[in-house]
Amino acid sequence: MVISIFGLGYVGCISLACLADMGFNVIGVDIVEEKVNLINSGKSTVVEEQVEELIEKNRNKIEATVNTELAFSRSDVSFICVPTPNENNGALDLSYLRNVISQIAQSIKLSQKFHTVVIRSTVPPGTNREMCSLIEQISSKKSGVDFGVVSNPEFLREGSAVKDFFNPPYTLIASESELALAALKQIYSHLNAEIIVSKLEVAEILKYVNNTFHALKISFANEIGNICNSLKIDSHELMDIFCKDEKLNISSAYLRPGFAYGGSCLPKDLSALCELSRRNYLRTPVIDSVSVSNGFQVSRAIKIVEQFKKRTIGFLGISFKTGTDDLRNSPLLDIVEYCLGKGYNVLVYDNNINLSLISGKNKEYLNSKLPHIQKLLSDSLLTVIQSSEILVIGNKNVEFEEIKLSQNKSILDLIRVPELENIPGYHGVNW
Numbered sequence: 001m002v003i004s005i006f007g008l009g010y011v012g013c014i015s016l017a018c019l020a021d022m023g024f025n026v027i028g029v030d031i032v033e034e035k036v037n038l039i040n041s042g043k044s045t046v047v048e049e050q051v052e053e054l055i056e057k058n059r060n061k062i063e064a065t066v067n068t069e070l071a072f073s074r075s076d077v078s079f080i081c082v083p084t085p086n087e088n089n090g091a092l093d094l095s096y097l098r099n100v101i102s103q104i105a106q107s108i109k110l111s112q113k114f115h116t117v118v119i120r121s122t123v124p125p126g127t128n129r130e131m132c133s134l135i136e137q138i139s140s141k142k143s144g145v146d147f148g149v150v151s152n153p154e155f156l157r158e159g160s161a162v163k164d165f166f167n168p169p170y171t172l173i174a175s176e177s178e179l180a181l182a183a184l185k186q187i188y189s190h191l192n193a194e195i196i197v198s199k200l201e202v203a204e205i206l207k208y209v210n211n212t213f214h215a216l217k218i219s220f221a222n223e224i225g226n227i228c229n230s231l232k233i234d235s236h237e238l239m240d241i242f243c244k245d246e247k248l249n250i251s252s253a254y255l256r257p258g259f260a261y262g263g264s265c266l267p268k269d270l271s272a273l274c275e276l277s278r279r280n281y282l283r284t285p286v287i288d289s290v291s292v293s294n295g296f297q298v299s300r301a302i303k304i305v306e307q308f309k310k311r312t313i314g315f316l317g318i319s320f321k322t323g324t325d326d327l328r329n330s331p332l333l334d335i336v337e338y339c340l341g342k343g344y345n346v347l348v349y350d351n352n353i354n355l356s357l358i359s360g361k362n363k364e365y366l367n368s369k370l371p372h373i374q375k376l377l378s379d380s381l382l383t384v385i386q387s388s389e390i391l392v393i394g395n396k397n398v399e400f401e402e403i404k405l406s407q408n409k410s411i412l413d414l415i416r417v418p419e420l421e422n423i424p425g426y427h428g429v430n431w
């Protein structure tokens with residue numbers, strides 16, 4: 001299999017060197033002749049550890065050209081590594097990608113063999129489908145039959161790019177074409193990393209999400225560092241210990257989209273940290289905006305409930321999380337309170353809540369928020385289901401997996417019960 005690589009900048013040059021080292025014949029293409037000449041003379045176009053050695057070592061498998069048609073005709077797979085810079089509004093500019101794809105489409109038009117086009121550049125969701133249509137329009141050929149487009153985001157970091165190329169966390173590919181996917185699986189079978197096949201838009205948006213998370217982590221750590229510094233606490237000692245907790249801190253915990261947080265600890269301690277920051281005249285916008293974001297998630301759920309345009313609402317689970325009767329700062333109570341204020345008929349079922357056993361601060365909070373809870377609570381799940389036009393699922397409970405609904409009812413699921421997803425009237429809060 002011969003691979004052409006369009007764009008010999010950072011991603012393209014590393015890919016060219018590493019794919020050649022994996023045993024493939026590669027043809028690099030760039031509009032900048034100087035870069036083409038560098039590759040043809042065994043040199044790297046970027047400063048990056050090991051790249052030049054790999055290019056020099058594999059010179060018999062590497063060539064470069066400015067001629068798109070030539071590179072296309074000699075290859076079976078084309079990796080697209082052209083820039084996607086920001087436009088003025090922040091969106092990514094796809095003009096380089098459209099240019100190169102249009103050129104490739106002209107070659108596909110004249111070609112008799114199947115060709116795989118791989119988008120390695122970072123692109124917005126929907127780009128794969130757009131590029132398939134563009135190639136079909138220009139070439140009058142059919143996606144999946146004459147060509148296939150694969151989304152295959154690149155995870156390398158500058159400074160450790162070769163190491164990252166050979167040791168990715170996983171390889172992610174997505175395409176509507178099985179033939180194109182098979183070609184990519186064959187290429188990446190040389191790497192010791194899981195190959196994940198996802199939906200197109202998941203593969204496309206993942207890179208945005210990764211990089212946003214990395215940026216968020218840096219800003220979070222910097223704000224924590226600034227607070228520590230003002231209190232004469234060694235921020236590196238703190239974060240070293242913080243990062244050792246791989247159960248809750250550096251883990252997948254708390255990373256499932258869903259509903260707002262609540263309870264007795266998170267809101268309280270977050271407020272206390274914000275106060276420390278203010279008291280020390282610091283600006284910590286990331287930390288300060290966490291509770292704002294949480295409030296928006298409650299508003300989002302309320303908005304969905306209102307869009308159902310029904311008046312009787314049954315809450316299944318109202319404590320702040322599954323498996324507890326702790327109602328303190330439960331954001332579900334905020335929705336219940338809102339609905340009562342707006343004149344909805346409200347029913348509640350929560351098998352963890354026994355009013356005669358609730359005491360102390362928990363009781364105080366409940367009384368202040370919902371003094372008439374006794375009248376809303378039912379101990380029969382069936383009664384609540386049958387009497388409600390809208391059901392809001394707030395906690396996990398195996399009983400909820402069995403829910404059967406008559407027509408014209410709506411479910412708002414805040415935690416994701418997969419067993420219910422196909423019921424007519426089902427809405428996930430963000431899935």
Ligand SMILES: NC(=O)c1ccc[n+]([C@@H]2O[C@H](COP(=O)([O-])OP(=O)(O)OC[C@H]3O[C@@H](n4cnc5c(N)ncnc54)[C@H](O)[C@@H]3O)[C@@H](O)[C@H]2O)c1
Nearest residue numbers: 007008009010011029030031081082083084100121122154
């Ligand atoms: N740099 C990184 O660490 C990194 C990591 C992952 C993903 N990405 C993404 O990969 C893409 C490429 O990034 P980069 O840093 O390699 O960009 P770059 O600017 O270093 O290189 C892009 C190259 O494409 C060439 N080019 C432009 N139009 C062309 C055309 N029509 N035909 C052939 N070549 C053409 C340019 O001359 C340039 O050499 C971007 O979408 C970027 O977001 C970058």
